[in-house]
Amino acid sequence: MWAAPGDGLNMRVLWTDTPYAMQRVAGLYEAGDINDDERNDLAHFIEHGWLLWPAAITPDLIDRFAADIRGHHAHPGKFLTTDHRANKTGLKLSGSNPDHFESLFDLYVNLQSSRDVCLHPRISRFLSLVFDTKPVACQQLLFQISNGHRVHQDTSVVAVEDPMLLAATWIALEDVREGSGELAFYDRSHRLPHYLFKDGTKRTNFAEDDQTLYQAEMEAACEREGMAYDRFVAKKGDVFFWTADLVHRSHPGTLPEGTSRLSCVTHYHPATTTPFWFRHHQNRTKAIDLGDRGAYVSLHYTLSEQKNGMLVPVSPYLR
Numbered sequence: 001m002w003a004a005p006g007d008g009l010n011m012r013v014l015w016t017d018t019p020y021a022m023q024r025v026a027g028l029y030e031a032g033d034i035n036d037d038e039r040n041d042l043a044h045f046i047e048h049g050w051l052l053w054p055a056a057i058t059p060d061l062i063d064r065f066a067a068d069i070r071g072h073h074a075h076p077g078k079f080l081t082t083d084h085r086a087n088k089t090g091l092k093l094s095g096s097n098p099d100h101f102e103s104l105f106d107l108y109v110n111l112q113s114s115r116d117v118c119l120h121p122r123i124s125r126f127l128s129l130v131f132d133t134k135p136v137a138c139q140q141l142l143f144q145i146s147n148g149h150r151v152h153q154d155t156s157v158v159a160v161e162d163p164m165l166l167a168a169t170w171i172a173l174e175d176v177r178e179g180s181g182e183l184a185f186y187d188r189s190h191r192l193p194h195y196l197f198k199d200g201t202k203r204t205n206f207a208e209d210d211q212t213l214y215q216a217e218m219e220a221a222c223e224r225e226g227m228a229y230d231r232f233v234a235k236k237g238d239v240f241f242w243t244a245d246l247v248h249r250s251h252p253g254t255l256p257e258g259t260s261r262l263s264c265v266t267h268y269h270p271a272t273t274t275p276f277w278f279r280h281h282q283n284r285t286k287a288i289d290l291g292d293r294g295a296y297v298s299l300h301y302t303l304s305e306q307k308n309g310m311l312v313p314v315s316p317y318l319r
């Protein structure tokens, strides 16, 4: 169900999602707090709900991350993956054979290369401007192939205490082939009225809510508003940002199932709020601080036990 247009439901929002955002950008620029590029980036992010930085991450860093992923079987049991091959929705521990098929979660816990990419100083700086504080990486999905996500807003599946205090990056670890299930999105869709599920929140409940209806209503709203549908055929090293409510999906694939699409999605919230799971998993509330670059938290690993070496996932979704 759609909330009334303009009804903010008393939620805290990012300043970039407020009506005075452009004035604030002008003020930051005049005060010398942001440079020309940052002014343009913020203006685009505010207006469109997304921002693209072509080739923002250097190939050597991308290659280091990609090599770690391609070699993750050298550390069996240390990574949490999807179980698509078995057609199961639960998650499993990674195995000892090379696997180019499943998606992996929260690689920033065990891989320095993942942290170097998702909390790259340039990304942290931009998110710090948007958040007015440091970013906290709170969920990461590494796609080796497209997972065929249907149309959605991340507020429906990535739950934060303040649902709108959320942003994401989508980073290409190789050139994306058209037809491989590339990321697609509706331009300016972050300004749609709030969509409320049966329980009256922006969080979906897969047992209760009709996902087909949700997808149809999202798509119809974007089409009705004449929002442009864009496909992002990314190049290696490209960084794409989106704000909490940008409507996006994986474009339906036409290439054979299993076609590589190595890409990394990281969700971030500002340090002024917490993931919704903190309510239910008190032993998963530790944040690892990376100084100026921000911090990370994980539902899938007990970070309080981190010493040297890799942690073993203990996700509530392990089957």
Ligand SMILES: O=C(O)CCC(=O)C(=O)O
Pocket: 141, 143, 146, 147, 148, 149, 154, 181, 182, 183, 184, 248, 249, 250, 251, 263, 265
């Ligand atoms: O990479 C894609 O195709 C979509 C991923 C996505 O929607 C997400 O991780 O939030």
Ligand SMILES: [Fe+2]
Pocket: 149, 152, 153, 154, 248
């Ligand atoms: Fe998403």
